[in-house]
Amino acid sequence: MIEMHDVWKTYENGTIALQEIDITINKGEFVYVVGPSGAGKSTFIKLMYREVKPTKGEIVVNGYNLGKIKRRQIPYLRRNIGVIFQDYRLLESMTVYENVAFAMEVLEKPVREIKRRVKEVLYLVGLKDRHDHYPDELSGGEQQRVAIARAIVNNPDLIIADEPTGNLDPDTSLEIMKILDQINLQGTTVVMATHDKEIVNRIKKRVIAVEHGRIVRDEMKGVYGYEN
Amino acid sequence: MKIRTLGRHFRESFRNIWRNGWMTFASISTVSVTLLILGVFVLLALNLDNLSKYAEKTVEIRVFLKDGTTDQQIDQLHNRLKTMPEISEVVFIPKEEGLKQLKEGFGEQGYLLEGLEEENPLPDGFLVKTLIPQETAKVAELLSQMEEVDKVRYGKGVVEKLFTITNIVRNVGLILIVGLAFTAMFLIANTIKLTILSRKNEIEIMKLVGSTNSFIRWPFFIEGSLLGLVGAVIPLVLLLFGYDYLLKHMDIPFIMLLPIEPLWGKLTLLLLGIGVFIGIWGSITSIRKFLRV
Numbered sequence: 001m002i003e004m005h006d007v008w009k010t011y012e013n014g015t016i017a018l019q020e021i022d023i024t025i026n027k028g029e030f031v032y033v034v035g036p037s038g039a040g041k042s043t044f045i046k047l048m049y050r051e052v053k054p055t056k057g058e059i060v061v062n063g064y065n066l067g068k069i070k071r072r073q074i075p076y077l078r079r080n081i082g083v084i085f086q087d088y089r090l091l092e093s094m095t096v097y098e099n100v101a102f103a104m105e106v107l108e109k110p111v112r113e114i115k116r117r118v119k120e121v122l123y124l125v126g127l128k129d130r131h132d133h134y135p136d137e138l139s140g141g142e143q144q145r146v147a148i149a150r151a152i153v154n155n156p157d158l159i160i161a162d163e164p165t166g167n168l169d170p171d172t173s174l175e176i177m178k179i180l181d182q183i184n185l186q187g188t189t190v191v192m193a194t195h196d197k198e199i200v201n202r203i204k205k206r207v208i209a210v211e212h213g214r215i216v217r218d219e220m221k222g223v224y225g226y227e228n
Numbered sequence: 229m230k231i232r233t234l235g236r237h238f239r240e241s242f243r244n245i246w247r248n249g250w251m252t253f254a255s256i257s258t259v260s261v262t263l264l265i266l267g268v269f270v271l272l273a274l275n276l277d278n279l280s281k282y283a284e285k286t287v288e289i290r291v292f293l294k295d296g297t298t299d300q301q302i303d304q305l306h307n308r309l310k311t312m313p314e315i316s317e318v319v320f321i322p323k324e325e326g327l328k329q330l331k332e333g334f335g336e337q338g339y340l341l342e343g344l345e346e347e348n349p350l351p352d353g354f355l356v357k358t359l360i361p362q363e364t365a366k367v368a369e370l371l372s373q374m375e376e377v378d379k380v381r382y383g384k385g386v387v388e389k390l391f392t393i394t395n396i397v398r399n400v401g402l403i404l405i406v407g408l409a410f411t412a413m414f415l416i417a418n419t420i421k422l423t424i425l426s427r428k429n430e431i432e433i434m435k436l437v438g439s440t441n442s443f444i445r446w447p448f449f450i451e452g453s454l455l456g457l458v459g460a461v462i463p464l465v466l467l468l469f470g471y472d473y474l475l476k477h478m479d480i481p482f483i484m485l486l487p488i489e490p491l492w493g494k495l496t497l498l499l500l501g502i503g504v505f506i507g508i509w510g511s512i513t514s515i516r517k518f519l520r521v
Contacts, residue, residue, distance in 0.1 A: 077438075078435075102437065
C-alpha cells in the first residue's frame, strides 16, 4: 500500500524534517504515528497524499510513484485516499449532505448514485438525521464524523488522519476511534498521526514513533511511550 | 466533462453569487461604476471626433485657372483631377457661377458687382475636397504646379490651426480612454481577486478530495463572466437612457450629437467585451496561485 525507501525532506529554509525514512505499510493495516511536536509526524503523513514532495528517495502509494508523479495526476491519487484533519476542514457554506456529496461530484458520479451513497455513509457514521445542518450547528464530534463520511464516501483504499481526535473530549474521541476501527475492519488501510496516549494504549495497533525526523520505533501492538 | 457536471458548475456558481451577497454586490458595483465612467468618456470622445471631422470637412481648395484656358483643356483637367487618389470631390465652377457666389457673399452690397457680367474678370475654377483633410496643403501645392492653374487658395494658416486642435482633441480622448480602460481592468480584477481570496479554504478542501484544477476553475469562470456581464449591462442601460435624454433635450447651436444607432452597437460590444473578459481573466488569474496546493 505505502512504501518509502530512503526518503528525505528538507524544507526551503534548510530544516531537515525527515531523513532516511524506510517503511512499508501493508493493505488493511491500522498504523499510529506518534512522536513529540515538531518531530516530523505531520510531514511524514503529508508525504503520503503528496501535500509535501520528497526531496530525495522513493515513495509509492497505491501504485503511484510520488517522487515522479505529474501535477495533474495528483487529483487522481487523492481520489483513492480519504483525508481527515484535526480541524475537520468542512466547507462552512455547505450542509452536511452537500459536504459529503461534494467528494462524489468531483468524480462526476450520477446524482442518483450520490444520493444513495451519501445517505448510506451518513447513516454509517451516525448522522442520519443531520443532513441539512450546517457545520457550525454541529458539535466537534459530529463535525469530525462528517469529515469521516466525506473521507470514505468514495470507498478509498487508504484513510489518512492527522490528529483526528485532537480537539475532542475522551468519550467523543472513543466514538470516532470506533468508526475508524470499523472502516479498517472493512479492509481499508488507516494511517493516523496522534498525540492521544489513552487511545494508543487502549486500542492496540502498530505504532511508528518519529523523533528528530527519523523513525525510532516500529512495533506491532505498540504503546504510546511518551509522557504527555 | 460530462453534461451533468456542467450543470453542477452552473448551479454552484449561482449559489456562490447568491451566498457571497456582499462580495457580489461589491464586484458588480465596481464593474458598473468603472464601465460607466469609461462609457461616458467613449461617448464624449466619439462625439468630439465627429465634431472634428465635421469641421475638417469644411476645408476645401479653390483652384483658379489661367485666363484663356480652352474648354477642352478644362475638360481634360477635370478628368485628371477626378482620377487623383488624394481627391474625393471635384466641382467645376465656371466664371459666371463664381460671380454669382461672390455676389451672394456680398449680400446687400451685391449691387456693387452689377454690370460685371459682360466683362467677367473672374477666372474659371474648381472646388476640390481632399480625401484626407490633413493633406490639404500638400494637394494644394501639387495643384498649383499644374500648367493650367493660375492660383490655389485654401485658407492657409487657419486650416493648419484647425488640424492641430482636432489632433489634440483626438489624442487626449484616446489617452483618456486607454488609461480608463486599464484602470477599469485593474479595479475589476482586484475586486474579483478579493472574492476569491475569501474562498481560499474552499479551494484547498476541493483539492484535498481530489478535484482537478479545471473542476475547481469552472464555477469561478462562470461566476466571473456573469459578474462581468451584469456589471456591463447596468452602465449600458444607464448610458442609453442618459444619451437619449441628451439627444432629445440638449439644444446647443453647432453641436450635433451622433445618432444612437451605429454608436450603440460599438459601445455595447466594447463594454460587454471588457466586462466579460475582465471577469473571466480576473477570476482565472486569482485562483491560479491557490491551485498549486
